[in-house]
Structures are given as C-alpha cells and as structure tokens.
Amino acid sequence: MAPDVEAVFRAEYGRAVSVLVRFLGDIDLAEEAVQDAFATAVQRWPATGVPPSPAGWIITTARNRAIDRLRRESSREARHAEAALLHAADTPAEEGPVRDDRLRLIFTCCHPALALQAQVALTLRLLGGLGTDRIARAFLVPEPTMAQRLVRAKAKIRDARIPYRVPRDADLPDRLNGVLAVAYLIFNEGYEGSPELCAEAVRLGRLLAELMPDEPEVTGLLALMLLIESRRTARQDEGGALVPLPEQDRDCWDRDLITEGQALVRRCLRRNQPGPYQIQAAIQAVHSDATTADATDWSQILQLYDQLMALAPSPVVALNRAVAVAEVSGPAAALTLVDALDLARYRVFHAVRADLLRRLDRTAEALAAYDAAIALSENPAERAYLERVRRAL
Amino acid sequence: MKYYLLSVMQPVGEPPAPEILAEIGKRLDVFHQELREAGAWVFAGGLHGPESSTVLRPHDGDVLVTDGPYAEGKEMLGGICLIKASDLDVALEWGRKAALATTLPIEVRPFMHEAEADGS
Numbered sequence: 230m231a232p233d234v235e236a237v238f239r240a241e242y243g244r245a246v247s248v249l250v251r252f253l254g255d256i257d258l259a260e261e262a263v264q265d266a267f268a269t270a271v272q273r274w275p276a277t278g279v280p281p282s283p284a285g286w287i288i289t290t291a292r293n294r295a296i297d298r299l300r301r302e303s304s305r306e307a308r309h310a311e312a313a314l315l316h317a318a319d320t321p322a323e324e325g326p327v328r329d330d331r332l333r334l335i336f337t338c339c340h341p342a343l344a345l346q347a348q349v350a351l352t353l354r355l356l357g358g359l360g361t362d363r364i365a366r367a368f369l370v371p372e373p374t375m376a377q378r379l380v381r382a383k384a385k386i387r388d389a390r391i392p393y394r395v396p397r398d399a400d401l402p403d404r405l406n407g408v409l410a411v412a413y414l415i416f417n418e419g420y421e422g423s424p425e426l427c428a429e430a431v432r433l434g435r436l437l438a439e440l441m442p443d444e445p446e447v448t449g450l451l452a453l454m455l456l457i458e459s460r461r462t463a464r465q466d467e468g469g470a471l472v473p474l475p476e477q478d479r480d481c482w483d484r485d486l487i488t489e490g491q492a493l494v495r496r497c498l499r500r501n502q503p504g505p506y507q508i509q510a511a512i513q514a515v516h517s518d519a520t521t522a523d524a525t526d527w528s529q530i531l532q533l534y535d536q537l538m539a540l541a542p543s544p545v546v547a548l549n550r551a552v553a554v555a556e557v558s559g560p561a562a563a564l565t566l567v568d569a570l571d572l573a574r575y576r577v578f579h580a581v582r583a584d585l586l587r588r589l590d591r592t593a594e595a596l597a598a599y600d601a602a603i604a605l606s607e608n609p610a611e612r613a614y615l616e617r618v619r620r621a622l
Numbered sequence: 623m624k625y626y627l628l629s630v631m632q633p634v635g636e637p638p639a640p641e642i643l644a645e646i647g648k649r650l651d652v653f654h655q656e657l658r659e660a661g662a663w664v665f666a667g668g669l670h671g672p673e674s675s676t677v678l679r680p681h682d683g684d685v686l687v688t689d690g691p692y693a694e695g696k697e698m699l700g701g702i703c704l705i706k707a708s709d710l711d712v713a714l715e716w717g718r719k720a721a722l723a724t725t726l727p728i729e730v731r732p733f734m735h736e737a738e739a740d741g742s
Contacts, residue, residue, distance in 0.1 A: 392708075392711050
C-alpha cells in the first residue's frame, strides 16, 4: 500500500466499516466493501492524488461497491439492503450518524456474549484495521487460530443477532466497563513488549474519549494510558532490562504525554464522579509530578490507594497500596500487609516481598522471594532486572 | 424477529424440597405471564428426567432403540422455553429472568429461521 493510502487506511478503516455495517447489516460484507474501496484507492490515488475528503471517498466508493455486489445477487435480503444503500447514498458520509456508527461498532465488538479474547481481536480488527497476522503476532497465537477466532465471533454476531447499537442508559455503565476493560487489556498486553498494541490502545482511548466526552472514566482511562506510555523509553536500560520507576531517568519521560495526561486527570476529577480508572490515573499523575524519586508525594498516593480500595478492592490493589505504605510508614508495616495477601501465584507479589525483606535486612528470605519472582516471570526485561538485584544481595 | 431457545440446565439427582419447587413454580408462572404480555411467548415446558429418555440410532438402514439418555452427565436438559425476540440483547434479558426464576443456568441459543413479527 502507498504511504498515503496506508495512513488513510489506519485512520479511517474503522469509521468506514462502522458506516457500512449500518447499511448492510453484516460485518463481513462491510469489510469486503471497504477493502474493495481501499484496493481502488491504491490504483487511483497515485495518479489523481488523495481526494480532499479521503474518508468520504472511501465510504462512498465502498457503498457503490456494495450496491454493485448486491445487484449481482438476487435474494430478498440483497434487494432490501440495496434499497437501504441507495436511500442512504443521498446523505453525506461524515455527518452526526458516523459518530454513532463507531460507537455502535465498539459496543458490538465488546458485547459480553462474546469471549473476552474475541472482543479484543474484533476491536483491533474492525476498529483499528489491524491485519489478522499482526493481531496473532501481538497475542502470540498462530495466525490460523486468530483467524478462526475472528470468523467465529463474526458468525455469532450474525447468527445470534447481537444488536448494532449503543446500549440503553440503564445498561450503559456495565457495558462501558466492558469496553474500557478491552482497551486496557490491549494496553497491558502491549506494555509487556508490543509498542504497537500500546499505540493501538491509546488510539482507541482517544476515540472513546472523543465519542463519550461526558464519561469521566473514559477520560480517566485515556489519562492513565498516556501517563504510563510517557515512561516507555525510561523503562528499559541499554541491555533491555527493566528499570523500575524509582530508578528511571526522568529526563527521558515524554513531557507532552505527561502534560496531556495530567490535564485530563484534572478535567475528569473536577466532575467529582471518581472511578477506578480516574484514581489510577491520578496516582500516575502524582508520580509524573515528582522531578526526582525522593520528591514523590507518597502520602497523597497512599490516600488515592485508600480511595481505590474503597471503590474497587482487590488483592492486587492492596499489594500496590502496600508499596505506598512502605514509603510512608516503613517496610515492616508494609510487609505485614503483604504477607496477609493470597497472591502466591502473582510474580509482582514476590518481587514486592523481596524488596521489603531486602530493606529489612532479612537477606535469606529476600533471596528466596527473588527466586520465586524470577521463576514466575515470563518477561525477559523483568527477569534481567530481578536477577541483577538478586545478585547485588 | 428471531426465535431463541432458552434451555434450563438442571443437575441430575434429587430434586429440591417440595416447598422450594412450589416457590420456583410460582416464579415461573410470573415469568411466562410476562413473556405472553410482551408477545414473546411461543412455548415452554419442563421435561421428565433422563431415566425417561429413549434414544434411536440409525444403523445399517435400520434403527436401534436404547433405554436412557443419549449422553450421561452431571447436568441434563430440565426444560425448555421457546421465545421470540428482536435481537440477542432482548433474548438475554429474558434468559436473565429465567435464570433468576429457576435458580439454574440458562443457555440461550438462536434458531436459524426468522420468526414472523406478528403471530407465530
């Protein structure tokens, strides 16, 4: 694909598919029509140049392709869809409904009747325009497995008739949580080593924030991702080992992302409808505020963790809170909290315990805890760091 | 409109105490009444246990008859409810009500054929 077309493809694929799904009532037909239109663009644009409204051109061309295709078929459904398409041809392609179409597509992809893995794959495929091969690579599954997963999910949407609409107000909070969980899952998957997935999650976060400006948790999730993303380069040393937050070179942090993330945190907290994503974003904002690790306002972070525990308690949140307790009240108090948690299968639990034991000069126990963390760690960067600290003991 | 089958997944073994069954029965009556009022009702009924089943298998142009269920399991199909709904969200909403009424898992599965919006 030519660079021009590639850029338009990545930016507009989801928008075009979402509009065509509404016309055609079928995701596969919509994808085919949009891919046809891009194939035409690849042939034409080098000679004619990119049209003034590439998205409009793609949607119009896809619609015409779909009409041609439907005319070649003669079933009742095809005639019905063709009439709808012709009727819709009079409406401009980029007015209000388009915004709703993308929201409809998001809620369809993230429908709770689909397995979480299928929701993630559909979201990346239909909204992000990512190829099946790239999604498979990012999630370390064979491409045929991923292709099969997408085929099954699309078939279920069609056969069980998962509706193409934004949920009613009564269902929206639940359903929105599902959408945010998918976006954050994509981000966390990327955090482990696929920058492309992180970028995709941030793009999705920006889209959600644009489509749902009145949902503070949506803003909170975007802020959280931007603030974590701002430390990407500082998070690894030359040898590829993980550099934990206190040891990072803060000059390497991306100031633009921090400024944007912090502004979003301030904006959503002003609405005074706190939620888990907003509070986690606020915690990251406090870290981003500190010019040195020693300047971190740990008591504020601890207060935020108390709030998070009240809203969305979980053993993992309690573990992170204990890290803040160690900074405010000392490692002994934190160790008492950590030892009460049932997280023996979670590598971070052992890494936190090891660090606390090290600070308490309980070296033998610290070594055993590092060994447990190293044994559970699947990420080479993280393992390299843990092994270095263990050796230093 | 589409037809959906709601299957009640019932554990094999002793049924609950009569007073509990009576309570469930009352709740199911309310549920079925709701379906009728919404125009979503097609058919519903409970099934006798797997010990009452008979299986027929085609075999060399003939048919073999065996006593008992097709597959032994810890759960059985305890009853079915056939409904009409415009989409899966509506069908799942009915399924949720069925799960609360029966206190049992409900499987929701679409039929291939379209349902007529008016009458059945």
